[in-house]
Amino acid sequence: MSSGLIIETRDLRKTYKVGKVDVSALRGVDLSVQPGDFLAIVGPSGSGKSTLFHIIGGLTPPTSGQVHVGGRDLALLTDAGRTRLRKRTVGFVFQKFNLLPNLTARDNIAVARYIAGNHAGPDPEFQELLRFLGIDHRLDHKPNALSGGEQQRIAIARAIVNHPAILLADEPTGNLDTENSKAVLEVLCDLNKRLGQTILMITHNPEAAVFAHRTIHMRDGRIIEKT
Amino acid sequence: MTARLVWENLKHKPMRSLLSVLLIGVPVTLVLSLVGLSHGLSEDAQTRARGVGADIIMRGASTSKVAISFSGTTINEKYIGLIEQYPHVKMALGVVVKPVELPLNVMGVDLAEFSRMNGGFTYLHGVPLQDPDNDVLIDKYYAAQRHAQVGSTLTIMGRPWRVSGIIQGGKLARIVVDKKRLQFLESANGKVSVIYVKLDNPALADQVVEELRKDENWADFNIDTMEAFTSMFSVNNIEQVRIFTYVVIGIGVLIGFAVVCLSMYMAVLQRTREIGILKSLGGSNSFILRIVVIEALTLGLFGTVLGILMSYGACWVIGALVPASIPMIIVYSWWPIALVITLAGTGLGSLYPGLSAARHDPIEALAYE
Secondary structure, three states: OOOOOOEEEEEEEEEEEEOOEEEEEEEEEEEEEOOOOEEEEEOOOOOOHHHHHHHHOOOOOOOEEEEEEOOEEHHHOOHHHHHHHHHHOEEEEOOOOOOOOOOOHHHHHHHHHHHOOOOOOOOHHHHHHHHHHOOOOOOOOOHHHOOHHHHHHHHHHHHHOOOOOEEEEEOOOOOOOHHHHHHHHHHHHHHHHHHOOEEEEEEOOHHHHOOOOEEEEEEOOEEEEEO | OHHHHHHHHHHHOHHHHHHHHHHHHHHHHHHHHHHHHHHHHHHHHHHHHHOOOOOEEEEEOOOOOOOOOOOOOOEEOHHHHHHHOOOOEEEEEEEEEEEOOOOOEEEEEOHHHHHHHHOOOOEEEEOOOOOOOOEEEEEHHHHHHOOOOOOOEEEEOOEEEEEEEEEOOOOOOOEEEEHHHHHHHOOOOOEEOEEEEEEOOHHHHHHHHHHHHHOHHHOOEEEEEHHHHHHOOOHHHOHHHHHHHHHHHHHHHHHHHHHHHHHHHHHHHHOHHHHHHHHHOOOOHHHHHHHHHHHHHHHHHHHHHHHHHHHHHHHHHHHHHOOOOOOOOOOOOHHHHHHHHHHHHHHHHHHHHHHHHHOOOHHHHHHOO
């Protein structure tokens, strides 16, 4: 594996068992990502992009092949090891925002810090980031009192509160209107520029993909094109 | 933060939380009521026995050594005169006991002798027995239970009695009639159920009891000091009550276990997606388990508090309806015991749903709708 890469996969394969049938979701994916990269992954449903996202995020182990994230070989990690990876190395942003509905926006962010073992309050830079995200005045509201755009910006804040090496965004604009989609994409772009945040973004939307530095196209569990 | 998560979870489904707390509280109330009832009965019996003012009690040999009943009316009254001649005996009082409504007894007493032993009854209303054949004295608790006043007619032992006086409780019996009248009604003329003995020096009670037990003339009697006799009423000395209490506690634990298991299992199902979110943030299996267990223990804590409050309600209702038959009391020393029992039940009940939540696959949980 090459040093200096923050994500590197070699012949990555993942097979799911659906009933008695084996379904190959990834069929040999080779991918290299430099720190500070902003990569868009596009492809039709069933192309394997979400599976790739889940493996890199440590939500599921690969069936075979190699995958290094932040210098760690995920194929060798136990369930507890992948849990530790999710605490600090990766942050997730989901299409459906996935905020805890019972908690306020502030507590949704705080719970991520708490789980990561960080019991102190957010640092001043993060407070500044909340202002940049335009949500500093909405922190005491619960998700059902926030617009979709606000919820997604809270989710982004939660994902980066522990300063993860990689931000994984799965269709971050999939549930947003055009205006909010643009705002969220600009936030991701700015995080990448200002903080050097490495971002992998899954999207169906070609207009969203143009915000990334690079785009890879997937189909049938393979990367078919890199642009 | 864990506390915040648990509290917000409880608030999020208030009806589920309230029902769980109520269902946990009910067995707590049952346990505390049972304990309050057994302690109340025990303390009431002890108080009334001590109120007699005797130092020694003599019962017929047919009574069990540990039984707290008086068995039948089998002791010949001539023994009263004989025991009064025994060294250190100041006086003896023969009483006829007739069980009526469980756990109540009617006691046949010679009021003059009873007064000589302990100063007699304190009359709240009315006067002593005027017509010994038809009059009855009742204490204030039985009067409240039967809604009786002086002059009321009560049916006791299948025949009418006129209430001539209402007495302060705490001495001998709740229902008192003339001794000779009860002997006649029981076809036990010249016999009594129990003899209370007063000594010239109460400190000699143990010594006199030992001497009487060795004396073959008194071999047909169960003889105890009043102190030893009243200690037999202690709940801890009544094996049957103890076993019954343990059975009810077991049922309480089982109900708490089942309620929490079901409630938390439903909660875990409803929160599948949230569990996936916590896992995506790096929440470990033990973190997820801890949240579920703490939430269950919180329900158990509130259930115990509610159970304690409801036991006051039960005590008030029983006190209003049957104050004489069921002298229930609040036993504070059982509150921490009830709490530990409840927390054990709820903690165990939360393990299965907690482990089930902890084992959720994060991807499947995040996809849960």
